[in-house]
Amino acid sequence: MKKVLLGLISIFMAGQISFAQPVSDMAVIPMGITVQSVMRLNVTKGGNIEFVFKSAADVNAGLPSTGAYGTTYETAGTISASQNWDLDLTVDETDFIADNNGGNNLPLNVVSLDVITNAGGTPVTQNDVVLSTPLTLIDANGTNTLGDGLTFNIRWACGVAALASQSVIGTAAGRYSANIILTLSAD
Numbered sequence: 001m002k003k004v005l006l007g008l009i010s011i012f013m014a015g016q017i018s019f020a021q022p023v024s025d026m027a028v029i030p031m032g033i034t035v036q037s038v039m040r041l042n043v044t045k046g047g048n049i050e051f052v053f054k055s056a057a058d059v060n061a062g063l064p065s066t067g068a069y070g071t072t073y074e075t076a077g078t079i080s081a082s083q084n085w086d087l088d089l090t091v092d093e094t095d096f097i098a099d100n101n102g103g104n105n106l107p108l109n110v111v112s113l114d115v116i117t118n119a120g121g122t123p124v125t126q127n128d129v130v131l132s133t134p135l136t137l138i139d140a141n142g143t144n145t146l147g148d149g150l151t152f153n154i155r156w157a158c159g160v161a162a163l164a165s166q167s168v169i170g171t172a173a174g175r176y177s178a179n180i181i182l183t184l185s186a187d
Contacts, residue, residue, distance in 0.1 A: 038082040041184040046075035049180075051111075051158040059168055062160030065114065073156040077182075080148045084187040087138040087152065089180060091131070096176035104172045108132060110159050117152040131180075140187035 051073065061066070065073045094103035111131040117138055120155050129135070138145070138152060159168040 003183075015032075016174070029076075035082075037042060037186070038080060039085060039184050039186065040080040041077060041182060042079075042156075043075060043077045045077075046073070048085070049073055049075065049156055051156075053159070059159070059171075062167065063158045064160055065155035071153075071155055073158070075154040075156070077152055079150045079152065079184060080157060081146050081150075084140040084145045086136055086140055086145075086185050086187050088183045089131075089133070089135045089137050090183065091133040092179040092181060094133075096178045098172070099175040099177060104174070106168065106171060106176045107166050108178070110166045110168055112157045112160065113153060114155045116155070118121045118150060124173075145187070 044071050051063050053063065063073065065071060079087070091108060096110070098104050098106075109130040109132065113129055113131060115129075115137045137154065160168075
């Protein structure tokens, strides 16, 4: 009887073992993604434009952006951006300020400009835009302007009567200056 009882107990125990639930284990892997906005503007040429009127002919005709020596008055730059952008221009003064402090300032509209770009977006569409502030030079306007190494060129002219709404004829001799500020902003 002992043997039968031990046999039944062992069969019962074996049945319990075969119906046991499996043990599961788990591991947690934290994961994150950080995306930083990249917006870089680099002026590669023409970071300092100096118009010099040396003769009466220069004063009468103005100084165009292109001439016998190519594009004399040109600012070139590159843009790298991870999102769509606009390129805006502002000026730190309301006029070109006379360095001799004689109060004979020149209005901003003696300077005109053209924008050429491979950067996408919509450049200033009309040619020979008179310098004003603020002015959007390149507008994403719903188009894709993101990328790396995108280029732009700004061709400047000064006192060209057909282009600017103001000439330098009759302006007192001296040096007039203002800072042109280019701003790359997210669109």
